Amino acid sequence: MAHLCGLCLALRGDHGQFARIVTNYDGLLISVLTEAQADPGAAGRRTAGPCPLRGMRTASVAHGEGARLAAAVSLVLASAKVRDHVADGDGLLARRPVARAARRVAASWDAAGARTGTAVGFDTALLVDAVDRQTGVEALAGPGTPILAVTEPTETATAAAFAHTAVLAGRPGNAAPLAEAGRLFGRLAHLLDAVEDLRADAASGAWNPIAATGTPLAEVRRLADDAVHGVRLALREAEFTDGRLVHRLLAHELRTSVDRAFGTTGCAHTAGPHAAGSHTAGPRAAGPYAPPGTGAPGGPGAPLPPEPPRGNRRGMLAGCAVWLGLACTCQMCCGTYHDPWTGERKEGQCGNCDCSGCGDCCSCCECCGNCCDDCGCDGCDCGCSC
Secondary structure (H helix, E strand, C coil), X not given: CHHHHHHHXXXXXXXXXXXXHHCCHHHHHHHHHHHHHCCCCCCCEEEEEEEHHHXXXXXXXXXXHHHXXXXXXXXXXXXXXXXXXXXXXXXXXXXXXXXXXXXXXXXXXXXXXXXXXXXXXXXXXXXXXXXXXXXXXXXXXXXXXXXXXXXXXXXXXXXXXXXXXXXXXXXXXXXXXXXXXXXXXXXXXXXXXXXXXXXXXXXXXXXXXXXXXXXXXXXXXXHHHHHHHHHXXXXXXXXCCCCHHHHHHHHHHHHHHHHHXXXXXXXXXXXXXXXXXXXXXXXXXXXXXXXXXXXXXXXXXXXXXXXXXXXXXCCHHHHHHHHHHHHHCCHHHHCEEECCCCCCEEECHHHCCCCCCCXXXXXXXXXXXXXXXXXXXXXXXXXXXX
16 A cells, blocks of 8 residues: 555656546555665655545655656556557547547656656667557467567556666666576466457457467467466566565465456466465565565564554544545455544455464465465465565
């Protein structure tokens, strides 16, 4: 949340309120990677004011060049998505006046992203060029075309963005492994987007890379699994000051995303890209690229995140207003929030997981979406390296 809010506020600070509409989860990875590599004390954080999406609480949010790079990347990629929808004539964008307005918005986002990119030493022309090539690549693709030829522009764009986080953090040696992680992350994002849209695209007649190239879903799944495994291997080659959040997002969540897209279940810590049901027997003291001497994320010996400072108790009317905001933004059922009246930290109903006495942490994955690092199964013997 610190990085998501930091991205949102960086967009507002540099480009105005409307730019906040391009805030997205993929973009915040840039901010996460930059902070994870930064020297202790050098990672930028600041206290942000109350926000309805945080239950009108202040919060410590990411601040600095990482958040600004994330903002630049988000603007350029959002512009590309708008232009893609215009080209496909999706929904209202099939109407010329709406399409013209959308193109103007996309052009302004391109320019805004270029300004912010220049400010942090990143040439967004790399992203724009990749986006422009995507249309031509798709036009030439047909049955028998390797689907990785279609994902190449996305891979190139994300590789450049991931690699630049090493420059911002002052760790040039990380540029190569992070470029590889970014390339595979871009491949995975493109493939999963195609899988999730396959049925809807078939119904509407929209272009889809899987259908256009005739790639079997089993092959797409193999490529997705290989990409997840490759990201984890690439990240092991990089040096992080604190890689716990990177590990959580790019090991656990990527595997969860693949399983969700294909309607399967598995564990993020596997023996290889094709062993979704097996577990490695690694030391439980640390994750695969946790800093030496630290406990596993959320495991025994790992420090708990500090509780945010509680504000004064709210009155009935103020509490009701905040409760309405939390309910309307789904935080009361799908996230961690603070009680509107007392400020007490609480978990949403979807996050409750009673794993007492379970002997296999992956049964916990099915009810709370997490692996054994935070399901509360002390002593479970599944052998996950987390």
